[in-house]
Amino acid sequence: MQVTETLNEGLKRGYTITVTAAELEAKVQEKLVEAQPEIEMKGFRKGKVPMAILRKQFGPRLLGDAMQDAIDGAMKGHFDATGDRPALQPEVKMQGGDEWAEGRDVVVEMTYDCLPPIPELDATKITLERLIVKADDASVEEALKNLAATAQSFDDRKKGAKAKDGDQITIDFKGSVDGDYFEGGTAEDYPLVLGSNSFIPGFEAQLVGAKVGDELKVDVTFPAEYGAAHLAGKAAVFECTVKAVKEPKAAELDDELAKKYGAKDLAGLKGQIAERLGVEYQGASKAIMKRALLDQLDGLVKFDLPAALVEAEANQIAHQLWHEENPDVQGHNHDAVEPTDEHKSLAERRVRLGLLLAEIGRKAEITVTDAEMTQAVLNAARQYPGQERQFFEFVQKNPQMQQQLRAPLFEDKVVDHIVAQATVTEKEVNKDDLQKAIDALDEI
Structure with missing residues (x-):
C-alpha cells in the first residue's frame, strides 16, 4: 500500500x-x-x-x-x-x-x-464588562400586575351593553366561501377576546359594538399564506350570533392569586418573581458579555481558514436568510441561493470563532457530560408536549440532532472557561439600559 x-x-x-x-x-x-x-x-x-x-x-x-x-x-x-x-x-x-x-x-x-494551526490565546489580555441589574420593587410590581392580567376573569356586562375591545364575547358562527359552508368554519359557544388577534385579520374588529342576541355577518379575506390551501386568499362570510358579552376583570393582587401560582402568600409570590427576574437579567447580561468576548476574539486571533468550510457556512447562511425572507416557501424546491459578500464575511467570522473555541475546548479538555446532555434533551422535549417520548427516541437515533444540542453547551462552557481567565469588571445598570444593550445585539 x-x-x-x-x-x-x-x-x-x-x-x-x-x-x-x-x-x-x-x-x-x-x-x-x-x-x-x-x-x-x-x-x-x-x-x-x-x-x-x-x-x-x-x-x-x-x-x-x-x-x-x-x-x-x-x-x-x-x-x-x-x-x-x-x-x-x-x-x-x-x-x-x-x-x-x-x-x-x-x-x-x-x-x-485540513484544519489550520491555531495560535495560543492569552485570555488574560481580554477585558470584559458584566452588567448587573437588580430586580427592584418597581420591576417586581410591574411583573406582578402583568401576571394578574394573564389571570383575569370575565364578568357579564349589563343587559344590552355593547362589546368593547378587550371584552370576551361568546358566539356561534358558520363560515362560507362562495356560498358553501366549509369544514372547520363552524362552532358553537366559542369564547373570543376581541383584540386578541386570534382570528382572521378583520374578524374581531367587526364584532366591536355587538350586543347579546345580535345576528350579523362578518366579511373577511383569508391571508394568502393561510395554512389551508383551499381557503388561502379567499373571501369568506361568517354568520355570527352573539350569546354573551363579558368585560375583563383583573385578578386581585392578594394571597389567593399567589396560591394559584404555587406560592404561600403574596410576599412569597413577589419573592419568586424577583428571583425569576434576576435569572432573566443574568441571562441577558451573559449574552451581552459573550458577544463582547466573541468580538474581541475575532480581532485577537487570526489564522488561515479552510475554504471548503467557509463556502459551506456561507451557503447555509444565505439559504437560511432566504427562507426567513420567504417564509411561504417550504422545503428546498427553489432556485439556488448565491451567497453575497456579506454572507461570506459572516461565514468567515463564524468559522474562525468556531475553530478557535473548539481548539481552546480541546486543549482544556472541556466536555459535555451525559447529565448535561440529558437536561438539554429534557428542555428541548418540552417544546413538544405529549410527544416527549418520541422526541427522546428521535434524539437517540439521530447523531446530527445530538450534535445540535451538544454544540451550544460546549460553546458556553468554553466561553465560561475564557471568561474565568479574563479581566472582568462589573457595572450596575437599570433594566432599560440592559434592554438597550440586548436590542443592540440584534442590530449587529
Whole structure:
C-alpha cells in the first residue's frame, strides 16, 4: 500500500492511495479463512466447504469489503502519521471507476482541507464588562400586575351593553366561501377576546359594538399564506350570533392569586418573581458579555481558514436568510441561493470563532457530560408536549440532532472557561439600559 502526496497548497491537501492487487487478494483470503469454520452449505459439513467454492460464492462481496477496509485503513494511517485533521469529510474518488476490474491495483484520489494551526490565546489580555441589574420593587410590581392580567376573569356586562375591545364575547358562527359552508368554519359557544388577534385579520374588529342576541355577518379575506390551501386568499362570510358579552376583570393582587401560582402568600409570590427576574437579567447580561468576548476574539486571533468550510457556512447562511425572507416557501424546491459578500464575511467570522473555541475546548479538555446532555434533551422535549417520548427516541437515533444540542453547551462552557481567565469588571445598570444593550445585539 502506498500513499503519495499530489497537492500541498495552504490548507489544501491531495494524495493518491494505491492498494495492490496482491494486497487485496491477501485480504480476501484472510476473510475467507476467518469465515470458513462457521459456513454451512448443502452437501458439506459445517466448516468443510472447499475454499474454491467459498471464493466463487462470497469472493465478489468480500473483495468489496477488503477494498473498503484497505482504503479506510490507509486513510486512518495517513491522518495518524501526519496529524492532519480534515475540516470536512475528505473527498475520495477511485481512478478508473466502472472500468476497474478484479486483478488490478486500486488507486484512490483523496482531497481535503485540513484544519489550520491555531495560535495560543492569552485570555488574560481580554477585558470584559458584566452588567448587573437588580430586580427592584418597581420591576417586581410591574411583573406582578402583568401576571394578574394573564389571570383575569370575565364578568357579564349589563343587559344590552355593547362589546368593547378587550371584552370576551361568546358566539356561534358558520363560515362560507362562495356560498358553501366549509369544514372547520363552524362552532358553537366559542369564547373570543376581541383584540386578541386570534382570528382572521378583520374578524374581531367587526364584532366591536355587538350586543347579546345580535345576528350579523362578518366579511373577511383569508391571508394568502393561510395554512389551508383551499381557503388561502379567499373571501369568506361568517354568520355570527352573539350569546354573551363579558368585560375583563383583573385578578386581585392578594394571597389567593399567589396560591394559584404555587406560592404561600403574596410576599412569597413577589419573592419568586424577583428571583425569576434576576435569572432573566443574568441571562441577558451573559449574552451581552459573550458577544463582547466573541468580538474581541475575532480581532485577537487570526489564522488561515479552510475554504471548503467557509463556502459551506456561507451557503447555509444565505439559504437560511432566504427562507426567513420567504417564509411561504417550504422545503428546498427553489432556485439556488448565491451567497453575497456579506454572507461570506459572516461565514468567515463564524468559522474562525468556531475553530478557535473548539481548539481552546480541546486543549482544556472541556466536555459535555451525559447529565448535561440529558437536561438539554429534557428542555428541548418540552417544546413538544405529549410527544416527549418520541422526541427522546428521535434524539437517540439521530447523531446530527445530538450534535445540535451538544454544540451550544460546549460553546458556553468554553466561553465560561475564557471568561474565568479574563479581566472582568462589573457595572450596575437599570433594566432599560440592559434592554438597550440586548436590542443592540440584534442590530449587529
